[in-house]
Structure formats: C-alpha cells, structure tokens
Amino acid sequence: MTKEVKAYKNLPKKVYIRTFGCQMNVRDSEVVKGLLLAEGYKLVDDDAAADVILYNTCSVRQHAEDKVWSQIGKHGNHPNNKIIGVIGCMAQNYKKEIFKRAPVVDIVCGPSNIDNIALYLGQALRSKEAVLGADEKKRKDNIYHTGFYEDKDHAYVVISEGCDNFCSYCVVPYVRGRLRHREHGKILKEVSDAVGQGVNSITLLGQNVSSYVDSGIDFTELLKMVSGIPGIKSLTFLTSHPKNTKQELFRIMAQTPVIKKQLHLPVQSGSDKVLKAMNRGYTVKKYIEMVDQYRGIVYNGKLSTDIIVGFPKETEKDFEKTLSLVREVRFDAAYIFKYSPRPNTKAAAYEDDVLPETKQRRHAELLKLQKEISRSKLEAQSVGR
Ligand code: SAH
Ligand code: SF4
Ligand code: F3S
Numbered sequence: 001m002t003k004e005v006k007a008y009k010n011l012p013k014k015v016y017i018r019t020f021g022c023q024m025n026v027r028d029s030e031v032v033k034g035l036l037l038a039e040g041y042k043l044v045d046d047d048a049a050a051d052v053i054l055y056n057t058c059s060v061r062q063h064a065e066d067k068v069w070s071q072i073g074k075h076g077n078h079p080n081n082k083i084i085g086v087i088g089c090m091a092q093n094y095k096k097e098i099f100k101r102a103p104v105v106d107i108v109c110g111p112s113n114i115d116n117i118a119l120y121l122g123q124a125l126r127s128k129e130a131v132l133g134a135d136e137k138k139r140k141d142n143i144y145h146t147g148f149y150e151d152k153d154h155a156y157v158v159i160s161e162g163c164d165n166f167c168s169y170c171v172v173p174y175v176r177g178r179l180r181h182r183e184h185g186k187i188l189k190e191v192s193d194a195v196g197q198g199v200n201s202i203t204l205l206g207q208n209v210s211s212y213v214d215s216g217i218d219f220t221e222l223l224k225m226v227s228g229i230p231g232i233k234s235l236t237f238l239t240s241h242p243k244n245t246k247q248e249l250f251r252i253m254a255q256t257p258v259i260k261k262q263l264h265l266p267v268q269s270g271s272d273k274v275l276k277a278m279n280r281g282y283t284v285k286k287y288i289e290m291v292d293q294y295r296g297i298v299y300n301g302k303l304s305t306d307i308i309v310g311f312p313k314e315t316e317k318d319f320e321k322t323l324s325l326v327r328e329v330r331f332d333a334a335y336i337f338k339y340s341p342r343p344n345t346k347a348a349a350y351e352d353d354v355l356p357e358t359k360q361r362r363h364a365e366l367l368k369l370q371k372e373i374s375r376s377k378l379e380a381q382s383v384g385r
Pocket of ligand 1: 060061169170171172206207208239241266268306307308337338339340341342
C-alpha cells in the first residue's frame, strides 16, 4: 500500500467530487463538500483542475460499479500527482481490495466514515500511506449541519441511514449498514436552518421512510412536523416500501397542501413467486390494494415504481405477470433494471439463470410498455387542462 510521496504542502487544495448512484449519495456528496469547505478546501467542477478527485460510488448493480472502475482506470495504474479517493457504497463493498485492483487510489472511505473525510485527505496529502476508513458505525449528526446544499431552493434531508429489510437481491444493507434513525429534533433543526437560508423545497430521504421512528415519532408524525415549518412550499420523500406503508400516510398527503401528491412505491415484480424469493414481504394483491387506497385518498396522486427483470428463476409466465401488473396499475413512471447478482446477498447464491439476452428483451419490452403508458397519461393530462 506504500505510495510515492505526494508533492502537496499547502492548503487550500482544489477538490472535484463526482457522484454516482441514488439521492442518498447526492446528499452524501453535499455533506462531504460542506465538511471540506469548512476545512478550507475549494470545490471545482472539472477533474483536470483538481488536486483531489473523489468518486462517490454506487454498488447497487454490476453496471453501476463497472462505470466507476472504468472512470478510475482513466487515471492509469500508478500513483500520480492527484489524490484519488473512492468513497461511498463501493468503497464499503471492496474496502482494501480497491487499492489492489487500482493502485492509483489513495483513499477508500465507506459511507459511515465520511465524517472523517477531512482527516483522511490530510493524511493522504501528507503521508505515504493509502488511507482506509470502512467501519460500520453511526454517523455523527453534525455532518448534516454544514448548511451546504447544491441547490439554493431545494434540500435533501436524510431521516434514516442503512436498511434492515434484506431484500434478497440487494447490497444496500451490507454497504450502508443496519437501519439507524436520526433524532427527529435534529431533522427539524436541519430543515428549519435550511429554510432560514432560503430553501423552500425539501425531500426527506431513507431507504424505507415508512420504517422511521424516533422517541415515539413515526414517519407520518415527522411529516406533519416538517410540513408545519413556516416557509416550506414543497415537501416530498423517498422511498416508501409497500410492506409497511400505511393509509395514514395517504391521508396526511391528501390533507397537507405542501406535500407533493407523488409516491414512489417500488413493486419489483408482478409475480408472487418472485416477490417471495426477493423477500419483499407483500403480494401483488396487497400491492394493488395499496395503490387503490392511495388513488382513492390522494386525488390525482402520481405514482412511480422500480422493477427488476431477470431475477433468478423468473419464467416467461412470471414476466407476463409483471407486464399485466404494469398494464393494470398504469404507473406514471417506472425505473426498470436488469437483475445482477451482488456480493453477500442471499440471491447471490442462486444461479443467475436468466440469459443476458432474455433480460435484455424483457427490459426492452417493459420499457416500451411503460413509455406508451407514460405518454398516454401525459397526453390525457394536457387535454384535461
Ligand atoms: N430502498 C429503495 C431503493 C433501493 S435501490 C427500495 O427499497 O425501493 C434502487 C432499486 O435498484 C431497487 O428498487 C431495485 O429495483 C434496484 N436493484 C437493487 N438491487 C438490484 C440488483 N441486484 N439487480 C438489479 N436491480 C437492483
Ligand atoms: Fe435494498 Fe430492500 Fe433495503 Fe430497498 S428495502 S434498500 S431494496 S434491502
Ligand atoms: Fe444508493 Fe447505490 Fe448506495 S443505490 S445506497 S448509492 S448502493
């Protein structure tokens, strides 16, 4: 792990951060930027001008990791004059393996260690050693209070970290750790402070917001509290899980003008057999009932979803069930993914037996269907105006 001494002596250094993955990572990159700005670093938006390049990475699908490996590959095989850091989910997934596979990398920092990012950077800038931080600890809440948001009107606010759901295909519980909730008082303070600096639109973030609880405050209570903060014009949240989303949530959405009438409710498959093997904890029937409740309570509510095609043992019949679910529910938007096995997960032990060309065909077919539905819904909307 020994590296050449870097020719860095004096701060401030210029940092470029590139973000891959979900909104949680978008927020984490802001957190890192806020922490580094407080330490006197400068942010730049192109890698050529930077002394330090940090890749905030995603491990959710093979494809997501491939993109990062190819990006790192562009820096060559040997230590160079820039500090290169891999942070986030892939850092946690591979830990020191990253240094072996890509000796050009100086820092590997998992999601729970980003509170130490300035320390690691200082070390990497001064010493010969590659720096690794990949503990599974709770983050310090002060990292969320730097006041740095990319957007002047909108803020992502984390309410929970990690996930305990262990869907059989999903790497998130392994890279983000067990479920931890932020104290509601601290969430409210972050939101109030953001509003105080001009933000008027908030997105609350968690892998499953419906699981939120802190000192008897559940997610619906938290939503009511946040929506009551003066100055908020728009409030939304990501992601809801069908297994524990409650009617009460829909009522609060309907009753509270500032809450966007928009729900992201990932279904993943239209086959009960596949849902069971995915460990999702609901049936297609239960999902459809929930959608009916939502649409009955939240007038004109928008609905989006995630779907995986090509999960192990997904037959043509299973896939047809997904097609008919999509036809029946008529989502406003659907994010469709081809299954890829992820390390440590339960499904990684199953044979990845759906051929790549079959996954590709199912993906294309579903995408085409969803495009038609999205288009016709948009057209209907503009006619109704
Ligand atoms: N916590 C959220 C989002 C998790 S990741 C939720 O539960 O909905 C975002 C999406 O990536 C998932 O909803 C799923 O559709 C997809 N995904 C996760 N793991 C995958 C894998 N191994 N292969 C393909 N898609 C995957
Ligand atoms: Fe992954 Fe399931 Fe947790 Fe979502 S709820 S992050 S899909 S384990
Ligand atoms: Fe998000 Fe990817 Fe990590 S989806 S939680 S950045 S594995």
